[in-house]
């Protein structure tokens with residue numbers, strides 16, 4: 001649906017939401033987007049209901065290895081959750097409003113907390129391969145050049161026209177994650193940093209990586 005368009009009509013969001021609500025008993029308040037190879041984050045949920053993206057009306061499909069392409073509803077630690085086993089990327093040929101389509105569906109399903117994960121490239125010299133970085137802020141490089149999911153007519157149901165981004169990532173949730181990393185003795189590989197989005201699909205040249213470091217980025221992904 002409108003793969004190259006800046007805008008997806010509300011009727012498609014409604015159609016997808018109604019389709020899901022009529023097929024799952026779950027009413028999740030928490031959504032988790034699983035990046036490359038991280039689909040196993042959904043393994044721990046009980047009362048699972050699984051919907052392949054290809055079956056969900058208007059949903060994009062995953063085209064990248066390591067992205068299973070399923071929406072998994074279930075219960076984790078007594079909380080109803082929904083997991084995206086696989087996410088979408090600009091470099092797959094999807095417009096950014098298509099890439100972010102599921103996030104708006106989560107909003108319409110009643111989700112209040114979104115946890116995003118991905119496998120990104122480290123830029124901070126202190127980081128080691130395999131470290132976990134909690135995102136404290138981001139730089140949306142394609143956004144500077146007009147590639148932005150919020151371009152186009154604004155629908156107030158999803159948020160205001162000019163969103164403030166000075167507190168994009170919940171301080172409370174970041175503190176909780178850091179506190180738990182202390183409890184679990186994970187502090188030697190749990191970091192905090194600034195995430196940079198680029199369009200890909202190529203990874204950075206040495207000069208580009210150095211430029212992103214100078215701009216204050218600690219990790220980069222596509």
Ligand SMILES: O=P(O)(O)O[C@@H]1C[C@H](O)[C@@H](CO)O1
Pocket residue numbers: 034035036037064087089117118119120221222
């Ligand atoms: O979906 P994420 O960001 O975790 O995946 C990264 C970026 C590319 O899709 C892929 C390259 O290996 O990993």
Ligand SMILES: Nc1nc2[nH]cnc2c(=O)[nH]1
Pocket residue numbers: 119120121122198200202203204220221222
């Ligand atoms: N842009 C970018 N994305 C990545 N995703 C995983 N590794 C990388 C990387 O080195 N650069």
